[in-house]
Amino acid sequence: MTDVLKGRDLLSLADLSSTELSHLLDVAGSQKRAWGLAGSRSHPLAGKSIALIFQKPSMRTLVSFEVACARLGAAPVLLAGSDTAFSRGESVLDTTKVLERYVDAIVIRTFSQSMVEEIAEHARVPVVNALTDDHHPCQGLADLLTIREHKGDLSGLRFAYVGDGNNMAHTYMLGGALSGMNVSVATPVGFEPKAEIIEQSRSIARSTGASITLSNNPAHAVAGADIVATDTWASMGQESEHASRLAAFETFRVDASLMAKAAPDALFMHCLPAHRGEEVTDEVMDGPQSVIYDEAENRLHAQKALLSVLLG
Ligand code: CP
Ligand code: NVA
Numbered sequence: 275m276t277d278v279l280k281g282r283d284l285l286s287l288a289d290l291s292s293t294e295l296s297h298l299l300d301v302a303g304s305q306k307r308a309w310g311l312a313g314s315r316s317h318p319l320a321g322k323s324i325a326l327i328f329q330k331p332s333m334r335t336l337v338s339f340e341v342a343c344a345r346l347g348a349a350p351v352l353l354a355g356s357d358t359a360f361s362r363g364e365s366v367l368d369t370t371k372v373l374e375r376y377v378d379a380i381v382i383r384t385f386s387q388s389m390v391e392e393i394a395e396h397a398r399v400p401v402v403n404a405l406t407d408d409h410h411p412c413q414g415l416a417d418l419l420t421i422r423e424h425k426g427d428l429s430g431l432r433f434a435y436v437g438d439g440n441n442m443a444h445t446y447m448l449g450g451a452l453s454g455m456n457v458s459v460a461t462p463v464g465f466e467p468k469a470e471i472i473e474q475s476r477s478i479a480r481s482t483g484a485s486i487t488l489s490n491n492p493a494h495a496v497a498g499a500d501i502v503a504t505d506t507w508a509s510m511g512q513e514s515e516h517a518s519r520l521a522a523f524e525t526f527r528v529d530a531s532l533m534a535k536a537a538p539d540a541l542f543m544h545c546l547p548a549h550r551g552e553e554v555t556d557e558v559m560d561g562p563q564s565v566i567y568d569e570a571e572n573r574l575h576a577q578k579a580l581l582s583v584l585l586g
Contacts, residue, residue, distance in 0.1 A: 276301070279583040283394045283401045285387070286409040287448040288474055292482055295418070295452045302419050302572070302579035309345075317347020319585055322378040328354040328404070329384040330510045334546060335404050335412065338573040339381055342581055351377060370396040378585055385511055400584040407441060407511065408468065413545045413569075414445040415576035418453060420568045421501060424541055429454035429483070434499035434536065436460050436492045436526050437553055438519075439467035442505040442545055447475035451484045458487045460495035462522045492526050499536040503543040504528045504553045520552065529555045533563065541565050 275297040283289060290298065308314045326339055336352075343350040353359045359369050370393045373380060380397055382390055383404040394401040403411055418428060425431055432455070435446050439461040447467060450457035457475070459467060466472075466488060475486045489495055496502055507523040508516040533542060542554075542564045550556050558564060 276583045276586070280586040281400060282584060284411050284580065284584070285390050285394055285401065285403045287411045287414050287445060287452060288478065289411075290452065292452045292454075292478075295415075295449070298415060298576075298579055298583065299419050299422060301583060302415065302575045303422065305579050305582070306419075306572075306575040315345075318582060319343075319378075320347035322348040322585060323351055323376065324348050324379045324381060324581065325351045325353055325359075325373055325377040326404070327359050327380065327382040327384070328352070329360070329382075330405065332383055332404070334570050334573050335383060338570075338577055339404065341574055342578040345578055346581055348378070348581065348585075366392045367396050369393075373397070374399045379581065402580065402584070405441060407509070408444055408471070409448075410441045410445045410545065412573065412577055412580070413442065414449040415580065416572035417446070417503075417543060417545070417569050418449050419572045419576050420543070420565055421541065423568065423572075424565060425500060431455045431500045432498060432537075433457045433501045433503070434460070434495045435503045435505075436495055436528055436532070437504040437523065438507055438509065439465050440505060440509050442503070443467045444471045444475075446503060447471060447486050448478065451475040451478035451482060451486060454482045454484045456485045456487070458489070458495040458499065460489050460492045460526065462526060463490050465522065492528075492532055493535055496532055496535045499540055501541045501543060502528060502533060502536050505545055506547070506549055507553050523553070527553060527555065528558050530557050530561075533558055533561075539563075543569060546570060 340350045374397050379400045381402045381404050385407050387406045387408040390403050433450050479486050507519045542558050544566050
C-alpha cells in the first residue's frame with residue numbers, strides 16, 4: 275500500500291481512497307507509538323530536500339513540517355515572505371520546473387487551490403497542500419488520527435461542524451465521507467460550503483456508507499454528536515470581513531450549552547488558531563472534552579507519515 279502512495283500529490287483528502295487514507299493513519303499511529311524505540315530514529319529521507327512555500331502565516335504547519343523533516347533526515351528549504359518564490363511575477367510553470375530540479379517534494383500554503391493544482395500538474399515531485407482557501411488536508415489527517423486515538427474506528431461516528439463553510443468544513447466533509455462518518459455541518463445562511471465540494475463529499479459518501487448533512491442550525495447539527503468541531507469565523511485573507519462576520523456568526527459559538535446537546539463523551543476539536551470568546555468559549559477550549567492540543571501534536575505525526583510514504 276505504501277508503494278501505491280509513492281510519488282503522489284496530496285492536494286485535498288479526495289486524492290486518497292478510503293483504504294489509502296486508513297493506511298496513512300495506520301502508518302502515522304504506528305510511527306507515533308514507535309518514536310523513541312530502537313530504530314525509530316533512523317533517517318529514511320536522508321539526502322532529500324523539501325521546499326516549504328508559505329504565502330500565508332503559519333505556526334503549527336510550518337513548525338510541524340520542519341520537525342517532521344528533521345526526524346526523517348530531510349532538509350527543509352523554507353520559502354516564505356516577499357523575497358522568495360512567486361514574488362517577482364515569475365510564472366508558476368517556470369518556478370515549478372526550476373524548484374523540481376532542486377528538491378524532492380514541494381509543500382505549499384497559499385490562497386487559491388487552482389495554483390496548487392497548477393504546480394502539481396507541472397511538478398515531477400510530490401506536491402502537498404499545506405492549506406489553501408478550499409482545503410487543509412494535512413490538518414484533516416491529524417484530526418482523523420486524533421479521533422481514532424480517542425474513539426477507535428471512525429466508521430459510523432457522528433461528526434458535527436459548526437461555523438464557516440471554509441477549508442476546514444470542506445476537509446471534514448471529505449475526510450468524514452472517506453471514513454464512513456455521518457457529518458453534519460451547520461453554517462449561517464450565505465456561509466455554506468462550496469456546492470461542488472458538498473457534491474464531491476456526497477459522491478464519496480455513497481460508496482462508504484457515510485452521510486453529509488447541511489443546515490443552518492447549530493443545535494440540530496450537534497444533537498447526539500460524537501465530535502463537535504469549529505474554526506475561525508474569518509480565515510486568513512478575510513481579515514477585512516471580521517467585524518461583519520462577528521454579527522453573522524453570533525449564534526454559532528460553541529459554548530457549554532451547545533456542547534451539552536452532543537453525546538456526553540463528545541470530543542471538542544479546533545484546528546487552531548482559535549479566537550477565544552468568538553467561535554468558542556474558554557470553558558469549552560479548556561474543558562475535559564477538548565482535544566485541541568492532541569490535534570496540534572498529531573500534525574507532526576501525520577505529516578511525518580505522509581512524507582515517508584510519498585517519498586518512500
Ligand atoms: N492549524 C494550522 O494550520 O495552524 P497554522 O496556521 O498555525 O499552521
Ligand atoms: N480556516 C482557517 C484555518 C487556519 C488553520 C484559515 O484558513 O485561516
